[in-house]
Amino acid sequence: MSMNREMxxxxxxxSEPWLVTQENIAAFARAIGDENPIYFDAEVARAMGHNS
Structure with missing residues (x-):
């Protein structure tokens, strides 16, 4: 990956604080091409130990 050295x-x-929702998480996962069901299915996330 190239890097812009001017940065x-x-x-x-x-930025201002914002509420992280299931929809935000799923949108970010889609944006980066991560198809792990933990980001799209609450039951899968709970089974992996994420209770919130």
Missing amino acids: IGFSYQP
Whole structure:
């Protein structure tokens, strides 16, 4: 993966807090191409020890 060296040392201001939902998690997983069912199925996530 190439890196834009002009961005070294660049910083961003923090964003406002936002609620992480199942839909947000699934959308992010789809965006990065991660098809692990733990991100799409609450029962699978619970079976893997994620209770929230």
